[in-house]
Amino acid sequence: MYEWNFAPVFSESGLLLAGFRNTLILTATALSGGLVAGLLLALARLSPKRWLSMPAGIVIEVFRTTPPLVQLFWFYFGLPIILAVEMTPFLAAALTFTIQSGAFFAEIFRAGIVSIERGQWEAASAIGMSHNQCMRRIILPQAVKRMFPSMMERSIELMKTTTLVATVSYADLLFQANEVAQKTFRPLEVFTVVALMYFFFISFVSFLAARMERRFARSGEFSL
Amino acid sequence: MTAPLLSLKNFAKSFDENQVFSGVNLDVQPGDRISILGASGSGKSTLLRCINLLETPDTGTLEIGGEIIGNPQRTGKARYRERDLRTLRQRVGMVFQQFNLFPHMTVAGNVAEGLVTVRGVAPAKARERALAELQRVGLADKADAYPSRLSGGQKQRVAIARTLAMDPEILLFDEPTSALDPALVGEVLGVIEQLAREGRTMLLVTHEIGFAYHVSTRILFLAERGIYESGTPDEILKNPKKPITQQFLAEHQRFQF
Ligand SMILES: Nc1ncnc2c1ncn2[C@@H]1O[C@H](COP(=O)(O)OP(=O)(O)OP(=O)(O)O)[C@@H](O)[C@H]1O
Ligand SMILES: [Mg+2]
Numbered sequence: 001m002y003e004w005n006f007a008p009v010f011s012e013s014g015l016l017l018a019g020f021r022n023t024l025i026l027t028a029t030a031l032s033g034g035l036v037a038g039l040l041l042a043l044a045r046l047s048p049k050r051w052l053s054m055p056a057g058i059v060i061e062v063f064r065t066t067p068p069l070v071q072l073f074w075f076y077f078g079l080p081i082i083l084a085v086e087m088t089p090f091l092a093a094a095l096t097f098t099i100q101s102g103a104f105f106a107e108i109f110r111a112g113i114v115s116i117e118r119g120q121w122e123a124a125s126a127i128g129m130s131h132n133q134c135m136r137r138i139i140l141p142q143a144v145k146r147m148f149p150s151m152m153e154r155s156i157e158l159m160k161t162t163t164l165v166a167t168v169s170y171a172d173l174l175f176q177a178n179e180v181a182q183k184t185f186r187p188l189e190v191f192t193v194v195a196l197m198y199f200f201f202i203s204f205v206s207f208l209a210a211r212m213e214r215r216f217a218r219s220g221e222f223s224l
Numbered sequence: 225m226t227a228p229l230l231s232l233k234n235f236a237k238s239f240d241e242n243q244v245f246s247g248v249n250l251d252v253q254p255g256d257r258i259s260i261l262g263a264s265g266s267g268k269s270t271l272l273r274c275i276n277l278l279e280t281p282d283t284g285t286l287e288i289g290g291e292i293i294g295n296p297q298r299t300g301k302a303r304y305r306e307r308d309l310r311t312l313r314q315r316v317g318m319v320f321q322q323f324n325l326f327p328h329m330t331v332a333g334n335v336a337e338g339l340v341t342v343r344g345v346a347p348a349k350a351r352e353r354a355l356a357e358l359q360r361v362g363l364a365d366k367a368d369a370y371p372s373r374l375s376g377g378q379k380q381r382v383a384i385a386r387t388l389a390m391d392p393e394i395l396l397f398d399e400p401t402s403a404l405d406p407a408l409v410g411e412v413l414g415v416i417e418q419l420a421r422e423g424r425t426m427l428l429v430t431h432e433i434g435f436a437y438h439v440s441t442r443i444l445f446l447a448e449r450g451i452y453e454s455g456t457p458d459e460i461l462k463n464p465k466k467p468i469t470q471q472f473l474a475e476h477q478r479f480q481f
Contacts, residue, residue, distance in 0.1 A: 117324075119320060119322050119324035120324060120326065122278055122320065122324060123320060123324035123325070123326070123383075123386075124326075125278065125309070125313065126276060126278070126313060126317065126318040126320075126387070127313070127317070127337070127338035127342060127386065127387070127390050128310050128313040128314050128338060128342040128390065129338070129341060129342055130306055130310065131306065133341050133342070137337065137341055138326055141328050142326075142327065142328050145328070
């Protein structure tokens with residue numbers, strides 16, 4: 001019978017918390033960057049101008065169809081060779097996950113935008129709005145509400161995918177957990193604690209999101 | 225005679241192989257109230273939508289106040305830039321069958337939106353104007369409600385107020401009462417009649433033939449890919465000369481008492 005002993009793990013809790021902090025920093029960076037990138041990619045993809053829509057489509061497809069670990073290695077080991085730039089683990093990770101989640105967010109934005117009835121475009125055009133004004137004032141505000149659940153889902157996915165950065169020695173929660181496991185010879189306890197940290201954090205965020213969603217629904221703007 | 229307010233010359237539109245109409249010419253003078261009748265699929269909506277360029281006509285020129293909109297090409301198809309569309313839509317307003325209110329904005333927000341976003345009017349001023357327009361359609365008390373809380377008739381009246389707030393010189397109505405319960409039709413027709421009495425220029429697609437008879441200065445009957453017959457309400461609705469018009473009206477009067 002295995003004898004659980006969490007004491008050595010808790011005595012190294014400083015390391016784990018530092019790792020958790022880094023995970024949050026990376027997730028927040030990639031999330032905010034990814035939302036901006038995703039919106040721009042979606043708008044470009046939906047543009048009637050082919051020189052905008054085609055490249056956007058290619059970027060989106062490439063990043064959706066290649067494994068995130070390959071993308072990470074490519075940015076970390078490959079990009080410095082081509083561009084002669086200095087790559088830190090954080091920079092490579094932030095770039096990879098910004099563009100990668102941007103590609104997924106772009107598809108969510110696009111689906112949300114095209115789900116808005118044509119009549120909304122027409123009514124806005126008929127009072128003289130330009131394409132950009134329609135998008136900003138009429139279409140996006142409605143689309144974002146419809147997209148909210150899939151956005152949340154994607155963000156949670158993103159947070160979990162960032163564990164891959166441990167492979168390029170960025171000191172995220174998983175990387176730190178490995179260190180602690182080797183130090184304490186208590187891998188079972190360490191990874192149990194780490195799983196619980198993800199579990200509680202993501203559950204808490206999901207709970208907040210569900211509440212916000214209910215509030216959106218209650219403000220009556222959902223139904224036509 | 226002064227230039228007509230709106231003039232269509234040799235308008236044509238097709239969707240793929242389907243020629244909806246061709247060779248349509250129409251002059252609209254200030255104060256004209258033109259009702260457009262015709263069977264389903266005769267191109268009433270398409271004609272109206274070509275007038276404010278929600279659809280691009282294949283050929284023809286569109287003049288407003290004597291000014292040509294867009295750049296006619298040698299092929300006969302004009303090119304319209306976003307600036308042309310804006311010029312046109314400042315002067316031509318449209319009311320839709322499905323209302324198309326903005327669900328994420330309050331009633332007053334809907335009416336003020338064009339003023340703020342397109343005209344750059346200060347929000348407080350725009351709201352004041354919106355309230356005045358809502359007053360006109362009898363909905364001042366709903367200013368802060370969301371559209372989802374309104375009845376169909378109320379929604380359509382808000383949509384009319386939204387259009388009026390932009391001070392268009394010409395109003396286009398595409399079956400404004402067709403999506404409504406019969407009991408709610410009257411309140412919307414009442415607002416349109418009021419606008420007619422004020423001397424507004426309007427083009428109205430409708431199946432309410434009695435209403436068309438009372439408010440119109442002219443009736444266009446669409447059939448056979450164009451304006452099949454046109455004239456005063458008495459000429460067209462009481463004494464139609466041509467067979468398809470006669471048949472259409474007979475069909476419509478079958479269940480009248
Ligand atoms: N966006 C479109 N794409 C392809 N065909 C269209 C489109 N819009 C209209 N049509 C076709 O053009 C023809 C005229 O349609 P339109 O909607 O103008 O008729 P309508 O007179 O308004 O009919 P209704 O009384 O049913 O509203 C129809 O054959 C219709 O199928
Ligand atoms: Mg129609």
